[in-house]
Amino acid sequence: xEALRTFxxxxxxxxxxxxxxxxxxxxxxxxxIPITISMQxxxxxxxxxxxxxxSLTILMAFLFLGEWILKLFGVQIEYFAIAGGFIIFLMALExxxxxxxxxxxxLEGELSSASTIVPLAFPMYAGxxxxxxxxxxxxxxxxxxxxxxxxxxxxxxxxxxxxxxxxTKYLGVTSLYIIRKFFGIIVLAIACKLMFGNLAAIF
Numbered sequence: 001x002e003a004l005r006t007f008x009x010x011x012x013x014x015x016x017x018x019x020x021x022x023x024x025x026x027x028x029x030x031x032x033i034p035i036t037i038s039m040q041x042x043x044x045x046x047x048x049x050x051x052x053x054x055s056l057t058i059l060m061a062f063l064f065l066g067e068w069i070l071k072l073f074g075v076q077i078e079y080f081a082i083a084g085g086f087i088i089f090l091m092a093l094e095x096x097x098x099x100x101x102x103x104x105x106x107l108e109g110e111l112s113s114a115s116t117i118v119p120l121a122f123p124m125y126a127g128x129x130x131x132x133x134x135x136x137x138x139x140x141x142x143x144x145x146x147x148x149x150x151x152x153x154x155x156x157x158x159x160x161x162x163x164x165x166x167x168t169k170y171l172g173v174t175s176l177y178i179i180r181k182f183f184g185i186i187v188l189a190i191a192c193k194l195m196f197g198n199l200a201a202i203f
Contacts, residue, residue, distance in 0.1 A: 015145035019137055020152050022190050025183035026091070026133040027055075027125050027153055029160040030176055036120075036164050046120070048161035052154045054121035059130060059150055063143065066135040077139045078198040084136030085194030091129055092191055095184030125157060136194055 036046060070080055090101050138146065160167065167176070 010142055011144045011148065012142065015141045016148050016152070019141050019146055019149040021186060022137065023130070023133060023149055024153050024156055025095075025187045026088070026129050027157065028095075028180070028183065029125070029157045030167075031095070031180045031183075032124060033160065033164055033168060033176060036161065037168060040164070046161055046164075047117070048158050050117055051120045051125070051161060052158045054117045055126040055157065056150060056154045058122055058126035059134060060147070062126075062131050063134055063138070063146060063150070066131070067138060070135070077135075078202050081136040081139045081194050081198040082202075084132040085191045085198070087129070087132050088136070088187060088194065089191035092184050092188035095180055095187065139198060140194075 040046060067077060070077060093099065094101050134146070134150075141149075171179075
């Protein structure tokens with residue numbers, strides 16, 4: 001019991017809040033609303049529950065196995081956090097400046113309602129960006145807090161998926177654009193914290 005408590009670490013409300021805001025910005029359910037609408041317009045049925053369960057399963061698996069994978073390759077978590085912070089920094093620039101740094105062809109090809117889990121759960125929501133962010137912040141947040149944050153992120157994602165049309169109608173494109181910019185600034189600040197904080201820890 002004590003070993004499990006040590007592994008998962010303490011549950012800190014501020015860690016949960018901070019990591020939730022960070023992860024929801026990376027997963028970016030609001031920013032991906034146009035893609036979801038485009039899929040629906042093509043007659044593709046979005047199974048919100050399946051997408052969220054698949055995304056949570058993938059992210060939880062990476063949360064628990066990611067550090068082991070790093071040890072397998074002999075990479076310290078601090079170095080990965082710095083590298084991850086740099087990638088997240090570039091992602092934040094995409095969100096703020098409306099530029100394309102990472103090429104993305106995940107929605108090319110024919111899609112059917114049965115295949116929505118693949119482009120949506122992976123790699124859109126539980127993709128490389130989320131993997132990098134999740135593993136990078138394990139250097140500063142407890143596993144328990146991150147698990148709760150992921151559950152909250154999936155709850156928000158579920159609500160966004162089932163309410164996509166409502167959000168677009170009542171919030172409007174401009175409001176969604178402002179939300180994306182706001183999250184972009186938050187991600188940029190946390191990316192800087194990851195890079196410089198872990199550089200200080202190393203040196």
